[in-house]
Amino acid sequence: MIEIRWHGRGGQGAKTASLLLADAAFNTGKYIQGFPEYGPERMGAPITAYNRISDEPITIHSNIYDPDYVVVVDDTLLESVPVTDGLKEQGAIVINTTKSPEYLKKVLKGYNGAIYTIDARKISEEALGKYFPNTPMLAAIVKVTGIMSDEELLEDMKSSFKHKFAKKPEVIDGNMKALEIALKEVKKI
């Protein structure tokens, strides 16, 4: 079983990204859980969302304390939220950031596992003309975890977006482009 914890801010789509990841993994035949931790819902407040993905049925119904992977959708959280708490060192953290590797290593004090970064702002603005970090972050975590192949993700998301954006089809191509760029640009530091 793979356990993933998402850290974002209200309004950035971390919850939606966790549900899309659950959807995509479901479509490859897995057992999945996707759930946010509900608190006072406020734009900009730190939020957490979770995924469990497994080949076997999942019975655990608690939050995730020792994740295999962590996704940080907003790097301003790095100094205020203990994002690496419980994170397994054989796992990885994926951060939306343009900050230097030195800064990241310093701020993730003591975490010795793999660190991946991606500039989701640049990708989103290039592909969509707006800042929606969740689509690039979804691609990044799929790439890092290897839950499915690039092709499987792209094919699956195309049909998800068609459904999700039925009323605004003009954003489908931009979101697909954001996924494609993100799959290429996520890198280990």
Place this chain on the structure above:
Amino acid sequence: MSIRERLSGNEATAVAMKQINPDVVAAFPITPSTEIPQYFSTFVANGEVDTEFVAVESEHSAMSATIGAEAAGARAMTATSANGLSLMWEMIYIASSLRLPIVMALVNRAVSGPLNIHNDHSDAMGVRDAGWIMLFSENNQEAYDNMLMAHRIAENKDVLLPVMICQDGFITSHSIENIQLETDEEVRKFVGQYKPEHYLLNADEPIAVGPLDVQAYLFEHKAQQAEAMRNAKKVIKKVAEDFEKWTGRKYEFFEKYKLDDAEIAIICMNSTAGTTKAVVDQLRQKGVKAGLLKLRMFRPFPTEEISEALAHLKAVAVLDKADSLNAAGGALFEDVTSAMYVNGKHVPMVNYIYGIGGRDTTEKQIESVYSDLAEIAKNGKVENPYRYLGLRRREN
């Protein structure tokens, strides 16, 4: 043929309601109710059901309208949660005492205050003596399956009692998980048509519903309700057997998970049972004889069956997700201990109040309960039977 899907517990319940296609759904569409009426009203708007949807102005009216519809001869449903159920409270008793086979989804959440919208079982425990059949669900699948079985239980002429299908707020109601759905056609075949025997809109048999019931009658009517509740046990069993023949999914009054050869066990309801299963598996690998009794049928309460299932254990912990604030113990603990006493079984038992107001219940916490139980099993002593699990305490 089952359909592989992924849905939240709220979606699963709304889909079950869509497939049942009741005559009337009366519900309050926003907080403190749930997403269930919201999803269901979409099905109504899209013409996927031919239900009359009544968007009422309060939860008291939601239950009142449901009662009116059911008394008129319709199959009526509703859904609520927490303080919504509190506002229904007066009508909850009316529904059961009028012997109306209403089916309601209850997404378990804390009854405020101070204001809290998260999961615990205080809403359900507030109506445990109201004469409703209460079934609890570990996950989205069980919430769906219990809903599909509900009408055949409620509408059986030996029962005629309302049924409440419970699941954990947020933990399962808002979590997307795998589920096996049945086809609309098969569901409708299983649930069947509602043919009430006595109803208000029957011009050939004018009746009154809920008139004055003075000293000479109310006692007998209450005794009949109690009899119906006893009858419900065999009906719940029979419906589950038919359900298993249809879907292959087995439901009993409670699920015994690695219980038969266990020495220590936990009893709990809803989603915590799933987390407990994972802990039982881990402990079994270490050679600890841990087990679980997951209670599905809370009302009627299976006293004889529970006492038999627990009799061989060396120590048992009952987990209550609501405190009775009675200086004695939670509601489930009192029911289980009284079942044991009445049936002449003696096993050391301890109660843990846990998960209040959405406090997350972790594998570590559950494991600590089994450690406590191992200690009790060893020396047979229960120092303090009324405990907390996961409570933050001030450090001295």
